[in-house]
Amino acid sequence: MFATIAYDLSHMAGAMVLLAGFVVLYQRRVLGVLRAFAAQSIAVAGAAAWQAYSQEAPHLYVTAAIALLLKGIAAPIALNRIVRRLDIHRTVETAVGIGATMLAGVGLVVLATLLVLPVTVSSAALTRETLAIALSVVLIGFLMMITRRNAITQVVGFMSLENGLVLAAVGVKGMPLVVEMSVAFSLLIAFILFGMFFFRIRERFDTLDLQSIESFRGERR
């Protein structure tokens, strides 16, 4: 009995994270993006806490706490402040339309599922499905980074990508170093937020756009 509940709850938590990933994707306002991202992080924290309980791995509670405090609460608040302080556009600047991005997102979920399920035949069902969901979340985070132009949404894309990684790491039973990895990632995120605020990075950098490589001093003038 407990086993099936554990399974269903893990599934539900994973699905919530994925769903929140889509919610992040279709927002048209930056504040909406931040709220949806906070919801996703809280869902990840829930997933991690549930795994900590059901796998009897208390260290995962630390991961859950980090996800909740840093990404669920602190990061959205900090980004909110940055948006207001630096007077960044409140609407999401898209490189690809919202509808097309959503379709691409669905495509990525299909891709992730087709990629992961066949290669994990011998793993536990829960691990397989969590991994498929996690990879979908990672890919959707990527999609977000590529198709949304301003720095804030890129950072949110990166953090939701990282949510996918946490989901994958807690879903794999007995994975060591999960806590250390989430601490390392928190460092990265703290660094990003600090950097944005300190250096007032607010415009878009088309980081994946090869055109912009040569826009700097010394080249193309």
Place this chain on the structure above:
Amino acid sequence: MSALPLILAIPLAGAIALAFIADHRIGGWVNVAASLATFLASLLLLVFETPEPSAFAFIDDFNIYLVILTSFVGYTAAWFSAGYIAHEIVEGRLTPAYLRFYHAMYQVLSFAMLLALTANNIGVMWAAVELATLTTVVMVSLYRTRPSLEAAWKYFILGSVGIALALFGTILVYLAAQKAMGPGMEALTWSSLYAEAPNFEPELLNLAFVFLLVGYGTKTGLVPLHAWLPDAHAEGPTPISAVLSGLLLNVALYAIVRFKMLLAANGDALAPGPLLIVMGLTSLFVAALMLYRRRDIKRLFAYSSIEHMGVITFAFGMGGPLANFAGLLHMALHSLTKSAIFYAVGLASQARGTQQLERIRGLTASHPALGWALVAGTVAISGLPPFGLFMSEFVLISSTFPRAPVLGVLLLIGLLIAFGGLMLSLHGIAFGAAERDHRPLAGSLIPLYAHLVLILIAGVFLPGPLVAWFQAVAEGLR
């Protein structure tokens, strides 16, 4: 008895000490001293017997040579940096407060790279690469100019994505190992992973390798994941460009090669060779074409680094004793040559007050010692004799032709294109009409010449024991 704790402890202690030293001149020399001590400690690895793999450290011939190389170039770069940075203070481009930070970060970077090379745990290695990325991001943004911040941001975002993908790959490796090894730390430990590799699930391992290749490949600067590399090299302080090109790219490549060995040990997994060959050749061609019409001298040599990383990746992709031998040799010699070039470039751009190629002309007339050294370095990096890179490229090409003539031809064409690009720029730098406005050299030429002598020796006469040793490593790489 092992020298390893010392190798990791010295940079860490150095970083802490440097964080408290306010005077930038003293800081600079403490930085040199700490780097020298690290280098000497790394030589102890050769003296003592190779220790058995412990829970933390995994030392074999492959990484011993990279540890020594890393600490050596770290030392000469610190030496070069001391003079370079003092000049930047005089010029007013940097303030002493930043330097305290810079020197501490320099040691943290050494620590992170050495940890990544020696860790016996793929999770620790991942974290070390992340740490190295963070410190270099900080250092690239050191000048606080708009282009340097933009370059640092781009490097940061792309590097973070790469790191995230590498972590996903790491989790997948763990999952692939789980069936054979059960849960626990063992399944993240290199030494036990190699022992158990034949029993891993091959499909999962394949998937993991793709993520790892893309993830660490971003850090290696392989095309099409290289977008950050020219900017980071051009906008950061030159000693950091030297360390980035000469060392950090190697560290990321080391990770890829280690995982490749894991796949090779499995047997049922896909052959990673073709993937590496395709990425290597693509990098070679794209970077070789980008060498033409560069206007910024550091950007020029940054593309040359991408080109050489492509060649090395290609070599490891081909595999086999000879190609691996060429790859290992190329890795070492590229580090030495490219950092020498960046030392020369740093001095030249300080003497002329610009990085613009059109204003760095006629160096052999205005600063003969520097100008000819840069000529020698550029000749070496384009793979001409009598320097070492000619040897490794020659071995690689001649070992590729009998096995895959088409690939051999492609490699040769790529190298020739790169050669042309470098020579065109070199002509102007060395023999163009010099501007009258130039200053005397600010820094020491000794690190530059030391590297040049080493690569010349490697090209003319590679000592027998060293060859035998490289051969043994190459055999072991699979």
